[in-house]
Amino acid sequence: MAETTQLELVTPARIMAQKSVQMVVAPGVEGLFGVLPRHAPLLADLTRGIVEVHEDGKVTDRFMIDGGLADVSGESVTILAERAIDLGSADAAALKEKAANVNEAEAAFLNAVIESL
Amino acid sequence: MASLKDLKTRINSVKSTQKITAAMKMVAAAKLRRAQEAAEAGRPYADRMRGVIANLAAKADPSSAPALLVGNGKSANHLLVVISADRGLCGGFNGSITRQTRTEVARLQGEGKTVKLLMVGRKSADALRREFGDSYIANLEGIQGTAVSFSDAADLGETVRSGFENGDFDVCTMIYNKFVNAITQEVKLTQLIPAEVGDAGGDDAGSNYDYEPEEDELLASLLPRIISTQIYSALLESSAAELAARMTAMDNATRNAGDMIDRLTLVFNRTRQAAITNELIEIISGAEAL
Numbered sequence: 001m002a003e004t005t006q007l008e009l010v011t012p013a014r015i016m017a018q019k020s021v022q023m024v025v026a027p028g029v030e031g032l033f034g035v036l037p038r039h040a041p042l043l044a045d046l047t048r049g050i051v052e053v054h055e056d057g058k059v060t061d062r063f064m065i066d067g068g069l070a071d072v073s074g075e076s077v078t079i080l081a082e083r084a085i086d087l088g089s090a091d092a093a094a095l096k097e098k099a100a101n102v103n104e105a106e107a108a109f110l111n112a113v114i115e116s117l
Numbered sequence: 118m119a120s121l122k123d124l125k126t127r128i129n130s131v132k133s134t135q136k137i138t139a140a141m142k143m144v145a146a147a148k149l150r151r152a153q154e155a156a157e158a159g160r161p162y163a164d165r166m167r168g169v170i171a172n173l174a175a176k177a178d179p180s181s182a183p184a185l186l187v188g189n190g191k192s193a194n195h196l197l198v199v200i201s202a203d204r205g206l207c208g209g210f211n212g213s214i215t216r217q218t219r220t221e222v223a224r225l226q227g228e229g230k231t232v233k234l235l236m237v238g239r240k241s242a243d244a245l246r247r248e249f250g251d252s253y254i255a256n257l258e259g260i261q262g263t264a265v266s267f268s269d270a271a272d273l274g275e276t277v278r279s280g281f282e283n284g285d286f287d288v289c290t291m292i293y294n295k296f297v298n299a300i301t302q303e304v305k306l307t308q309l310i311p312a313e314v315g316d317a318g319g320d321d322a323g324s325n326y327d328y329e330p331e332e333d334e335l336l337a338s339l340l341p342r343i344i345s346t347q348i349y350s351a352l353l354e355s356s357a358a359e360l361a362a363r364m365t366a367m368d369n370a371t372r373n374a375g376d377m378i379d380r381l382t383l384v385f386n387r388t389r390q391a392a393i394t395n396e397l398i399e400i401i402s403g404a405e406a407l
Contacts, residue, residue, distance in 0.1 A: 030329055045329065078165055082342070103268055
């Protein structure tokens with residue numbers, strides 16, 4: 001079995017994802033970066049974008065985050081994001097409805113999510 | 118001595134009060150479960166954020182670090198962010214916040230410092246308005262309670278941060294109730310600015326992190342976030358604590374009402390018997406007199 005790294009995606013409201021994965025691609029402020037097991041320790045500021053989880057060369061999960069922070073060590077990747085949405089289970093119509101009822105910053109994020117679906 | 122009718126009214130009124138307190142207890146208990154889950158779900162984020170900041174701060178150069186982290190070198194003006202509830206009937210919840218705030222303000226003023234207050238929640242704001250109303254910079258309502266949203270906390274964090282940057286105050290401390298368990302709340306003081314940094318914890322502090330972007334930039338973008346995060350977790354803790362306090366208070370009230378009903382019923386029965394005995398005596402003595 002291939003080596004894995006422990007991914008945790010945490011928002012203020014809850015832990016969105018917690019599992020062992022082969023590779024994570026995250027949207028750093030200075031560009032996308034991939035994290036494999038045994039990555040050198042890294043603290044990176046993240047921008048709005050998509051966090052991709054790769055398994056066996058395929059993307060298995062995609063999360064849209066609204067900026068945040070990635071704390072990478074040899075055996076784990078912790079992503080702290082103020083807002084995050086699992087694109088696998090997101091529903092454009094429901095998000096559109098929600099976007100109409102929230103403040104500007106959140107609506108902008110939701111619209112970005114809708115666009116990326 | 119109260120008449121039978123008065124006693125009956127009294128008993129009925131206590132009974133309705135008991136129904137209300139029992140209902141309030143149930144509502145608080147149901148909401149508490151959700152609030153407690155929210156508070157617990159919010160802890161990992163706050164903990165990890167704190168860990169990261171501690172790690173960064175341990176390596177930051179004190180002379181060039183952002184003011185949010187090390188302070189602006191003064192401590193003449195203090196801001197207290199006081200988080201109480203919007204509603205009462207929750208035992209000592211608001212009282213203990215009010216008392217703590219009063220002590221803290223007195224202490225700071227005793228040291229010759231200027232104190233400003235940012236009140237979150239109506240109850241303590243009302244209680245302290247007469248004494249310290251002039252020092253209020255804002256009184257926010259409706260952002261804590263059952264639905265705490267991160268964006269409210271972020272807005273509040275932004276207010277605090279911009280106030281600091283405009284030089285309105287030099288030190289900011291937050292006073293709130295921390296949820297310990299369903300029957301205990303603990304008043305906590307957390308210093309927001311300069312950031313209170315715990316130990317980074319042995320190994321982590323020593324490891325050689327890469328930073329993207331540069332350390333200073335990263336720190337500058339993270340510090341406002343840690344303030345919001347701390348406020349958010351305080352709001353969550355406070356709303357769970359409020360509901361727990363209300364549940365306990367209403368439970369006690371329901372029990373007291375039960376005791377009172379028992380006592381009043383006893384008095385009611387005694388009075389009724391006394392009245393019957395009286396009537397009998399009157400009838401018997403009337404018959405004897407014939």
